[in-house]
Amino acid sequence: MAKKILVTGGTGFIGSHTTVELQLAGYEVVIIDNLSNSNREVLDGIEKITGIRPVFVEGDCTDINTLHKLFTENPGIDGIINFAASKAVGESVQKPIMYYRNNLNILLNLLELMPVYGVKGFVFSSSCTVYGEPDQNPITESAPTKKATSPYGATKQICEDIIADFIKSGAPIKAILLRYFNPIGAHPSAEIGELPNGVPQNLVPYLTQTAIGIRPMLNVFGNDYNTPDGFCIRDFINVVDLAKAHVKALERMLEDKSDEALEVFNIGTGNGLSVMQLITAFEKATGVKVPYKIVGRREGDIEQIWADPKRANEVLGWKAEETIEDTMLSAWKWQQRLRERGIM
Numbered sequence: 001m002a003k004k005i006l007v008t009g010g011t012g013f014i015g016s017h018t019t020v021e022l023q024l025a026g027y028e029v030v031i032i033d034n035l036s037n038s039n040r041e042v043l044d045g046i047e048k049i050t051g052i053r054p055v056f057v058e059g060d061c062t063d064i065n066t067l068h069k070l071f072t073e074n075p076g077i078d079g080i081i082n083f084a085a086s087k088a089v090g091e092s093v094q095k096p097i098m099y100y101r102n103n104l105n106i107l108l109n110l111l112e113l114m115p116v117y118g119v120k121g122f123v124f125s126s127s128c129t130v131y132g133e134p135d136q137n138p139i140t141e142s143a144p145t146k147k148a149t150s151p152y153g154a155t156k157q158i159c160e161d162i163i164a165d166f167i168k169s170g171a172p173i174k175a176i177l178l179r180y181f182n183p184i185g186a187h188p189s190a191e192i193g194e195l196p197n198g199v200p201q202n203l204v205p206y207l208t209q210t211a212i213g214i215r216p217m218l219n220v221f222g223n224d225y226n227t228p229d230g231f232c233i234r235d236f237i238n239v240v241d242l243a244k245a246h247v248k249a250l251e252r253m254l255e256d257k258s259d260e261a262l263e264v265f266n267i268g269t270g271n272g273l274s275v276m277q278l279i280t281a282f283e284k285a286t287g288v289k290v291p292y293k294i295v296g297r298r299e300g301d302i303e304q305i306w307a308d309p310k311r312a313n314e315v316l317g318w319k320a321e322e323t324i325e326d327t328m329l330s331a332w333k334w335q336q337r338l339r340e341r342g343i344m
């Protein structure tokens, strides 16, 4: 029988791509999402790609009764992937209580109910933000975590600790923490992708919106960093590659491929690319020029960080495969599709 997975935040950017990869790998998916940062049409996109419409529960994971009802009506859930969370760094500085309340309560509710409903495996969306500014790159999972620079980052650290403590207490679950680097791009079919609310805060959606004319200019934050070209460096990871890492993580827990109850993996390409190199890659891949101007540094930005993904490559059996050009092309195709659909 197909294993059943609960994907919280499953209509969001990474959640929707992961749902697709889970379905393609033969898993049955139940999504819960409160649609606070996504919409129902995402379900159509998923169905167009895989031919299967996931079960969808519109609801909020901060409400434990909603979750009780979900687990009762959808018995036999084997694993949970927890994407449901607030994720805008800047907003978290303005609304810290909302961020702590949302991100911590969702996690606490899910963990508490796992033993009650016999759910075995838990994948947590963590972030390279837990490392702060690295002492050296590429960074491995054993590098120390540093004080978070935003409430958003703090919630990721606290959630990691809560999961570790729960497992230490002997809870009958397994968990894998995936520390994502910078997820970008869209499904190559352009049926699903990233749909930011309002003015995008992240680089790639801002870039594609500028390229298509929604924004007059991309502001590049800082060119005086201590890096080869002076721009910040990130490890940009294709969202479909990232989605596949979740399938591997679940497989590992549900098929008892490891004796460890808690494991951590960096999910990145292992290549650091500067903001300017990314803009150039976009222009090369699409033939479209991006108007930009260099402005001052953005507060709180890390200078440079990229992953050592060796553990994920060797232990998880996962590796980033897409080229940066194909990834930029997918982001561009998605932006054009939004225009065709009259959304943006």
Ligand code: UD1
Pocket (backbone or CB within 6 Å): 087, 088, 089, 127, 128, 129, 150, 153, 181, 182, 201, 202, 203, 204, 206, 218, 219, 220, 221, 222, 232, 233, 234, 275, 298, 300, 301, 302
């Ligand atoms: C941030 C978070 C990360 C989170 C991710 C997705 C931190 C330190 N990082 O990553 O945890 O998972 O968002 O929400 O909290 N840039 C521009 N112009 C723009 C936008 C961005 O030049 O209009 C630059 C930034 O200065 C940065 C790079 O592009 O150097 C990437 O920025 P962004 O896409 O916002 O991601 P991060 O800040 O790396």
